[in-house]
Amino acid sequence: MENEDQPRLRSVVSYVKRGGRMTVGQQRAWEEHWPQLGRTVADLPAGPVDFGAWFGREAPVLLEIGSGMGETTSQLAVAAPELNYVAVEVYDPGLGQLMLRAEKLGVENLRLMHGDAVVLLTDHIAPDTLSGVRLFFPDPWPKKRHHKRRIVQPEFAALVASRLAPGGTFHLATDWEHYADQMLEVCSAEPALRNRYDGWAPRPEWRPVTKFEQRADREGRISRDLIFARR
Template sequence: MNASSDTPPRSIRSFVLRQGHMTAAQQRAIDEYWARFGVDYRAEIIDLNAVFGRNAPKVLEIGFGMGAATTEIARRLPESDFLAIDVHGPGVGNLCKLLAEQGLENVKIMRHDAVDVVENMLADGSLHGIHIFFPDPWHKKRHHKRRLIQAPFVAKLLPKLQSGGYIHLATDWEEYAVQMLEVLNGFPELANTADGFAATPAYRPETKFEARGKRLGHGVWDIIFIKKCFNAQGCT
């Protein structure tokens, strides 16, 4: 498994590396199931249909935590394939374990910086959807520049999205939600599916973290935009 890279420092990163304890079960799941679910990073465009072994809508998920929501979404949307990217070992191991336990074959995992993957491995127009749920809000104002959802990163994502494809963001930090909305509204090729924030779609399950926050009175905001079609024949 290609777990790291020797890339130079960059201004955009999709993660902050934190130490986490890898359990024996998580490491065993990686060792046993990586060949089945894992995709190693390489700096060349890949054919996602070949990777998944079928022609189906492809959804990129950036940051999947411990993988429970990813697994549930894949179960609810069996007609779609999901390329799930995260760098944290315990979550990678846990997602491998969950996929094997549930017999799901429509998820592939990458343990790498998503910015590199987007820039170097994904063909333009290859994605039907993009999911980024609960990215680090970087609460302190002086750290806002570290937030993932900013115009330069969205500009990298949009060419990979098909016309008619969608980008779905979610956060439990209201000020970040407002920023996300402003960023996506700044792209003329995107159209909001709602008048402001969107209702949570049926495919996105409530996480334990989210449920606990709601019990404490915290809000959750979903933002869903569609990439407009610019051809006379409609979206292709």
Template structure:
């Protein structure tokens, strides 16, 4: 898709042997538009991060000393760009494997004059485990992850006790873990897993789901779910000291 050394790598871990994990995502192959390709060619060298499992990221250097929120899975990037524009003092490290979405987010950030967005290519679990220091994140967002609805695929769901423990180790005390889903069984699953963690406390007054905060824009995917009658659930948990 891109010349060697230009744009996001097809496999950032090529040539290494990272620990094998059950993947919570499926790579999506779809056409990259001309505008997305041009954004990747022009901006990836400056704003792109390869999740290779080898590089230890210096977040202060990467995002100019801003507090950093990691966003796992951003689709086409519209909501991410909107949140970045609304909070320029916060850096967003947005991780995904969808090349058109990566290009579109870079295009949106450039068009809006945003300099607080970086786009990471690859497995976010590898990013958390191998490339981010402990207590380095000001927040973590997981919006509308694949619900893996079939029972035999539940092991592929991202929100699992092991993931929550890993996330807790990378979040600073007081940082928030914010999840959202329109799949009710997955929402219940998330609530059960997060409630069982000794590292987090639920910010919802009743200990259940949280109202959608004003700073989380409606995504294209969410609008589609709402049009189908799906109920969207937010879960906002705070990292304990």
């Protein structure tokens, strides 16, 4: 379902489609768990996903964009059983590893999407429905000539805002200073969003420290959080 009043967003690819073979464990996770837990964005039928039917219950839906290898995602999902937690990722072994982690933790409120988050948001999530969107440590594209490939652009912020329910939150985090400034500028300029803090948000204690964050700390980079709410 697409909002006719909103321009259709088809930006340049904002992620690297990384290769890599799955481990034996990750392959087993795909074979055992993907039929129930996963769907491929490109294969979804037209219209919004019926998350209530997929999860087998009605609950607030939270979308995490870019779950990586799933260490943080699995912990966040198990810590919030009241949410229908959806993770979208393009990296096959990462989704396999996330299913392994979810299996180990006994996570039941997690579903996975393989593919482009922009396509998922545009074509398969109805407006005004998400309780939250999380974007933690997206590809920073640090070289200036690649900044246009960063996912956080005005059109993307408008798309996310349109899919959030009133009061729903858009939570971003990055350890690249220039990208953090860009996130703040872009989201502050989106009329449908308001910053819940005066600038940067305090680092939430509930957000696990990722390997990216640990490396950034060793390299002297500061991680910054931003939390915006749908007006």
